Amino acid sequence: MSTVGEYFESTLIRGIDEGIGTAGVVQSLHGTPRDGDLELMTGTPGPAGPQGETAAAFRWEGDIADQSALTALAPKLGLAHAGKTWRVLATDTLMYWNGTSFDSFTDAFGAAGPEGQPCNITIGTVATGPAGSDLQIAVSGTRPNLVLNLTVPQGVKGRKGEPGGPGPIRNAPDYANGPHIDGSVPLWNATSSRWQARPFPGARGPWSIMGAQAWNGGAGFAPTQIKVGTTPNTVAQLQIPAQDVDWRPVIAGGVLVFTDEGIGSFNTRIDAEVRLDSAGGQIVALGAGFPFGADGYCYFQPYYGTRGLTPDSTVGVVPAGQAVTLQVVLRRNRGDSLYTYKQDSAQILCWAKPVTAS
Numbered sequence: 548m549s550t551v552g553e554y555f556e557s558t559l560i561r562g563i564d565e566g567i568g569t570a571g572v573v574q575s576l577h578g579t580p581r582d583g584d585l586e587l588m589t590g591t592p593g594p595a596g597p598q599g600e601t602a603a604a605f606r607w608e609g610d611i612a613d614q615s616a617l618t619a620l621a622p623k624l625g626l627a628h629a630g631k632t633w634r635v636l637a638t639d640t641l642m643y644w645n646g647t648s649f650d651s652f653t654d655a656f657g658a659a660g661p662e663g664q665p666c667n668i669t670i671g672t673v674a675t676g677p678a679g680s681d682l683q684i685a686v687s688g689t690r691p692n693l694v695l696n697l698t699v700p701q702g703v704k705g706r707k708g709e710p711g712g713p714g715p716i717r718n719a720p721d722y723a724n725g726p727h728i729d730g731s732v733p734l735w736n737a738t739s740s741r742w743q744a745r746p747f748p749g750a751r752g753p754w755s756i757m758g759a760q761a762w763n764g765g766a767g768f769a770p771t772q773i774k775v776g777t778t779p780n781t782v783a784q785l786q787i788p789a790q791d792v793d794w795r796p797v798i799a800g801g802v803l804v805f806t807d808e809g810i811g812s813f814n815t816r817i818d819a820e821v822r823l824d825s826a827g828g829q830i831v832a833l834g835a836g837f838p839f840g841a842d843g844y845c846y847f848q849p850y851y852g853t854r855g856l857t858p859d860s861t862v863g864v865v866p867a868g869q870a871v872t873l874q875v876v877l878r879r880n881r882g883d884s885l886y887t888y889k890q891d892s893a894q895i896l897c898w899a900k901p902v903t904a905s
Contacts, residue, residue, distance in 0.1 A: 603630030798832030808840035815882025
């Protein structure tokens, strides 16, 4: 038979916290040769104990693979190594050596830290320090409103760069900037002593009719006419679109005609004329005929029917923005015989020569 003492020698006694001042709670003891429970009432908090020793300074040693590697390292550590700390990669746990054993901190990595106090930072003064000095930063103010004052070192003088390309012509001091029509070119204005945008002064075109085909797909020269007496006789109409400047036609080409006269008769002459808009319009080109009964080619040459033509004259000028139709007219200017005209040998070409650009 066991004695009470023998029971206590083999009994593990554990305290159970039932709560301070809980009504109706009594203490009880239950024991067996292998185990036992002793219910003890929770006491009141005692006074603070003496301050412990200062912990060893934290010394980061890096990562270690797993707990086995750390356990293998422990026999080599002593008091002199207190503060050394590793991260166990397998469990992402911080292990701190306190001099005799490891203290673990499972929430050291990946856990959210305490919420910090928001802070408003504004830039205060920005000064320039000597070349080669360090960047200086001074923080003033009281949290959460802080002011950042900077002293930035002056940079060293760089090398001279390569010459740049020409700038925009509109920024040149001798250029009169203003509206620009597409295709304009800079021309010198002697009155203002500046360059200014003006329409392109070169010839535009050409536009042409060759035989039965016009440049725009329209009708060409009239069919061949044999032994006719019509005068004036319009045999072609060349349509020229409107231009952005005033211009004069510059005509080339010609028409093949011959008169119905016998040997020794040289009285009739058929001329080919180019006129503006109608058979009686202003003449701008002339192809003089030959007064004999054989094939004669009337070659067109610019002709404006006036003396003393100057650049400022309005003779032969087509205004800007106005389309025009050039009329090729055969006219009997001498004699009275019939004549023959051939379509396949007829051709007219026209260039538009601006007269307003200067």
